[in-house]
Amino acid sequence: MDHAADAHRTDLMTITRFVLNEKSKYPESRGDFTILLNHIVLGCKFVCSAVNKAGLAKLIGLAGETNVQKLDVLSNEVFVKALVSSGRTCILVSEEDEEATFVDPSKRGRYCVVFDPLDGSSNIDCGVSIGTIFGIYMIKDNHEPTLDDVLQPGKQMLAAGYCMYGSSCTLVLSTGEGVNAFTLDPSLGEFILTHPDIKIPKKGKIYSVNEGNAKNWDGPTAKYVEKCKFPKDGSSSKSLRYIGSMVADVHRTLLCGGIFLYPADKKSPSGKLRVLYEVFPMSFLMEQAGGQAFTGKQRALDLVPTKIHERSPIFLGSFDDVEDIKALYTAEGKKE
Ligand SMILES: O=P(O)(O)OC[C@H]1O[C@](O)(COP(=O)(O)O)[C@@H](O)[C@@H]1O
Numbered sequence: 001m002d003h004a005a006d007a008h009r010t011d012l013m014t015i016t017r018f019v020l021n022e023k024s025k026y027p028e029s030r031g032d033f034t035i036l037l038n039h040i041v042l043g044c045k046f047v048c049s050a051v052n053k054a055g056l057a058k059l060i061g062l063a064g065e066t067n068v069q070k071l072d073v074l075s076n077e078v079f080v081k082a083l084v085s086s087g088r089t090c091i092l093v094s095e096e097d098e099e100a101t102f103v104d105p106s107k108r109g110r111y112c113v114v115f116d117p118l119d120g121s122s123n124i125d126c127g128v129s130i131g132t133i134f135g136i137y138m139i140k141d142n143h144e145p146t147l148d149d150v151l152q153p154g155k156q157m158l159a160a161g162y163c164m165y166g167s168s169c170t171l172v173l174s175t176g177e178g179v180n181a182f183t184l185d186p187s188l189g190e191f192i193l194t195h196p197d198i199k200i201p202k203k204g205k206i207y208s209v210n211e212g213n214a215k216n217w218d219g220p221t222a223k224y225v226e227k228c229k230f231p232k233d234g235s236s237s238k239s240l241r242y243i244g245s246m247v248a249d250v251h252r253t254l255l256c257g258g259i260f261l262y263p264a265d266k267k268s269p270s271g272k273l274r275v276l277y278e279v280f281p282m283s284f285l286m287e288q289a290g291g292q293a294f295t296g297k298q299r300a301l302d303l304v305p306t307k308i309h310e311r312s313p314i315f316l317g318s319f320d321d322v323e324d325i326k327a328l329y330t331a332e333g334k335k336e
Pocket of ligand 1: 122246249
């Protein structure tokens with residue numbers, strides 16, 4: 001690898017150029033998606049800089065008398081304003097807003113964006129990697145947009161991604177043609193393609209779960225984690241890695257393989273993670289990278305949500321690892 005050449009590389013594959021190339025294959029594409037994506041990218045750049053300077057800019061801690069992080073409020077505001085000002089959206093669903101936002105007809109487009117402006121917020125104060133998660137649907141015709149346009153199975157999504165604010169700022173994106181990652185070059189202010197066509201290893205050496213909830217797990221989950229720790233087939237035990245920030249845990253799983261699980265338990269029978277803007281986007285990316293995502297009952301992307309903040313258990317990651325837990329739930333199902 002000729003680092004000198006790399007440092008002076010002039011043929012820069014920015015995320016805009018990459019998506020323009022992808023969309024140029026479709027004669028009907030008018031650049032609307034690229035314009036929408038550029039506004040999401042703007043939001044990510046803003047949040048990245050805010051997270052980096054959070055300690056200095058007194059952006060750490062809760063907003064006023066609320067139990068919401070200042071950065072959560074700020075991130076939500078910048079994404080809602082960027083998405084509305086793109087002129088390409090009609091419905092916005094944010095983890096931070098109880099109700100969906102219906103964009104004024106004068107500024108409306110055909111894309112519906114579901115997003116978690118800053119996921120893993122419990123990790124903000126201690127500087128652990130956090131991220132933004134988003135999914136994009138499109139309404140097929142010019143009908144008056146309704147919630148039904150977002151309460152769609154995840155497999156209807158056009159695109160999904162996340163931006164991780166960690167040691168570097170990395171935006172991972174899929175428009176349904178594989179998964180690519182772009183790293184923010186702060187000197188250029190541009191996301192540059194650094195991880196083309198990501199494929200998750202078929203089987204991994206890592207399992208990622210909050211074992212603190214173990215006493216409340218159902219049978220198949222408890223058996224699966226036991227199997228990871230004490231495999232009976234002579235294979236070596238898996239290592240436990242859990243950051244408690246979905247974007248960071250899923251990013252590691254995508255690149256290194258293994259499985260991330262947030263199962264249901266007696267305390268939260270529907271799990272913790274939200275279907276529209278956590279489970280669906282991450283499941284979309286996993287499938288596009290050759291992995292899979294399972295709810296304990298079905299393929300995650302086949303789920304049809306009935307509420308915008310609905311939760312679901314999720315098991316996602318390397319194909320073979322998720323197959324193992326699917327087998328345990330199928331066996332459990334047969335017993336019932
Ligand atoms: O602390 P727990 O129960 O393990 O939950 C951690 C999970 O919750 C999250 O922080 C989401 O919660 P928030 O939406 O409240 O940020 C995920 O990023 C993470 O995977």
